[in-house]
Amino acid sequence: MWPARGRTEYHQDRPLQVRKDIHSYLMAMLHGVDRAIERGSVSRHAVKRLVDVFVGNVLLRHDEDADLVARLGFVPPKFILVSPTGTCNLRCVGCYAESDPGSHASLDFDTFDRILTEKRKLWGSYFTVISGGEPFLWRDGERDLLDMVSRHDSDFFMVYTNGTLIDDETARRMAELGNISPAVSVEGFEEETDARRGKGTHRKVLAAFDNLRKHGVPFGVSVTPTRDNWDVITSDRFADFYFDEQGAIYGWWSLPRIVWRCCGGCSDSFGSERCSWGTSGTAGQPPVAVYPRVVAVVGTSISTGTGTSLPARSCPIPRTTSTGSTRAGGI
Secondary structure, eight states, X not given: OOOOOOHHHHXXXXXXHHHHHHHHHHHHHHHHHHHHHHHTOSOHHHHHHIIIIIXXXXXXXXXXXXXXXXXXXXXXXXEEEEOOBOOOSOOOTTOHXXXXXXXXXXXXXXXXXXHHHHHHHHHOOOEEEEOSSOGGGOEETTEEHHHHHHHTTTSEEEEEEOSTTOOHHHHHHHHHHOSEEEEEEEOSSHHHHHHHHOTTHHHHHHHHHHHHHHHTOOOEEEEOOOTTTHHHHTSHHHHIIIIIISOOOOEEEEEEEEEEEOOOOSOOEETTEEOOOOSOOOTTOOOEEEEEEEEEEETXXXXXXXXXXXXXXXXXXXXXXXXXXXXXXXX
């Protein structure tokens, strides 16, 4: 937790590379929005709402943020992640929602509403990430996720979704609201996506993209790297298809907890946290390296979230996974 600082110190206290990464994120996203506007895949209303809500209330709150830091004595979170339901309509291999599908609870409308209201009032957070389960399955009576988004129209929402429920009407409602962007999950192309998410899922995702483009809703893609799809999702073909042909304006590569056995043939350092060489290596096996991270794709590099950008390529040194883990194939 950072100590409270003056306004100038607050802005300059982050490491230089972190500030460079933030600048790269913003420039990449702005380029994506600009390209989408040129192609007509994002509506003027959506652009206006992006500027008013996301840029105005989230990105440009420098003075307000500095005042909050001074008052609270620490830097509050810029956003929170809410999973209103654990229920999902897919059974993706390796997903926690698939492990025990009958036991997932959901938030009631009033609790969900209170969370969003208090984060905004208590520390000025105007950005909310929604996850699940499948967020578009959430309901409380007759009210659904988009009713909640409408109720909090000064906030911007990014929703991690499998995309299968984004029909024409849902896309139309999102376009009308203008303060929501879905990050649709893919695993690669049709073969990789259907292998993990079920036959026909990729076709439904492409239909969702059609609906989103039709109504001018800005959207992105979300990918979970594994040993089976790493070479696909870091390829030019993948980037060309989703960002150029389909019109996604951003992408998240999610690495919640990558655990692998590394040969130690390279020296990896991620900001202040170095590769955690453990003591679990046995005869003939190197120790385990653990990197809990969420990465963002910016151009041809991957940001680790710790101030270090790495080339988007596979490590040439063979690595084997530890039991029950996921291997990224190289970062």
